[in-house]
Amino acid sequence: xxxxEQNSEALNIQEGKTATLTCNYTNYxxxxxxxxxxxxxxxxxxxxxxxxxxxxxxxxxxxxxxxTTLKQSLFHITASQPADSATYLCALTKTSYDKVIFGxxxxxxxxx
Amino acid sequence: GAGVSQSPSNKVTEKGKDVELRCDxxxxxxxxxxxxxxxxxGLEFLIYFQGNSAPDKSGLPxxxxxxxRTGGSVSTLTIQRTQQEDSAVYLCASSLxxxxxxxxxxxxxxxxxxx
Numbered sequence: 001x002x003x004x005e006q007n008s009e010a011l012n013i014q015e016g017k018t019a020t021l022t023c024n025y026t027n028y029x030x031x032x033x034x035x036x037x038x039x040x041x042x043x044x045x046x047x048x049x050x051x052x053x054x055x056x057x058x059x060x061x062x063x064x065x066x067x068t069t070l071k072q073s074l075f076h077i078t079a080s081q082p083a084d085s086a087t088y089l090c091a092l093t094k095t096s097y098d099k100v101i102f103g104x105x106x107x108x109x110x111x112x
Numbered sequence: 113g114a115g116v117s118q119s120p121s122n123k124v125t126e127k128g129k130d131v132e133l134r135c136d137x138x139x140x141x142x143x144x145x146x147x148x149x150x151x152x153x154g155l156e157f158l159i160y161f162q163g164n165s166a167p168d169k170s171g172l173p174x175x176x177x178x179x180x181r182t183g184g185s186v187s188t189l190t191i192q193r194t195q196q197e198d199s200a201v202y203l204c205a206s207s208l209x210x211x212x213x214x215x216x217x218x219x220x221x222x223x224x225x226x227x
Contacts, residue, residue, distance in 0.1 A: 032214055043116075043203050043218025044155070089154065096214060099168050100145065104154035 002028040004103035006090060012109045013080055021075040021106045023090035030092035033066050033073050038087045038105065047088075048075075080110045114138070116219035118204050124225045125194055133189040133222045137206030144181055145216065146189050147203045155203065161187065162209060194226045 005024045013019050023033070031052045036044035050057045050066045050073070057064045063076040077084050087105040117136045125131050137144050146158040157171035161181040172178070176194075181187040191198055201223050205216040 034214065034216075036216075043205070043221055044216075045218070046215035049214060091216075093214060096209060097162055097165075099157060099160040099170075100214065100216065101157050102147070102155040 002026065002101065004028075004090065004092060004101065006088075006103045007106040010107040010109065012111060015080060015082060015110055015112050017080055019077040019080050019084070019108055019110070021088050021108065023073040023075065023103055025071050025092060025103075028071075028092060029068075029094065031095055032093045033064075034091040034093075034100070035062075035064055035073075035075050036089045036091060036102075038089060044089055044102075077108075082110045082112050085109045116204060116206055116217050118202075118219035118222050120222060121220065122223045122225075124227060127196060127226055128193055130190065130192045131194055131224065133191075133202050133204075133224070135187045135189070135204030135206075135219060137185065137187070137204070138217055139185075141206035141208050141217070142184070143207045143209040143216075144187050145205045145207075146179055146187070147205065148200045149203060149221070150200045158189070158202075191224075194224075196226045199224055199226045 003026045007022050034049045035047045038044040048059055048064045050064050052068055061078045065074045087107050089105040090103045091100050093100045119134045142163045144161045147155040149155050159179045160168040176192045179189045201221040203221045205218045207216045
């Protein structure tokens with residue numbers, strides 16, 4: 001069955017550094033991959049979407065890569081700030097009309 | 113414009129009772145999802161409604177769980193004969209789902225506690 005894995009350990013980084021989060025998947029061929037941010041006690045909030053024919057997508061300090069050969073997406077936050085501390089979730093879907101499934105999430109803490 | 117709303121925000125029920133959780137999606141969104149999130153865990157897919165198509169129920173954990181979406185808008189998730197392991201936050205999300213507009217907008221969730 002399909003499986004999505006993200007960094008198993010919480011990630012702690014120093015303010016100003018680049019945070020890199022990983023999303024790996026098996027037994028799945030997504031056409032779309034999304035990244036969401038979730039703060040405690042709240043629902044996830046959409047950040048970025050990348051399609052299978054796109055290698056890289058950027059939005060302000062965020063960058064996402066999508067390697068369908070490695071079955072992996074990397075999510076980068078440059079010049080990280082304490083306000084970036086949250087849980088980050090990747091989400092995959094096969095087609096624009098298929099269900100979306102989420103990974104377990106990675107907790108990121110940016111230390112001042 | 114209003115976002116996705118869910119009610120109640122908190123629900124405490126006794127084991128064995130039935131509960132209904134409500135979701136009001138964003139107007140015009142054709143897709144609606146229900147997820148379950150246990151403490152410190154990721155989102156567990158439950159059910160997905162897309163327009164007039166038959167819902168994808170593949171994530172429902174048992175036949176005690178069911179959901180309806182009336183008139184392509186409001187949805188109700190029903191859990192019958194609740195068990196303690198049903199305790200979790202139940203999240204609803206909607207998306208436009210046309211032209212690949214997949215981003216989901218989540219409600220604040222319903223925290224269900226089964227005692």
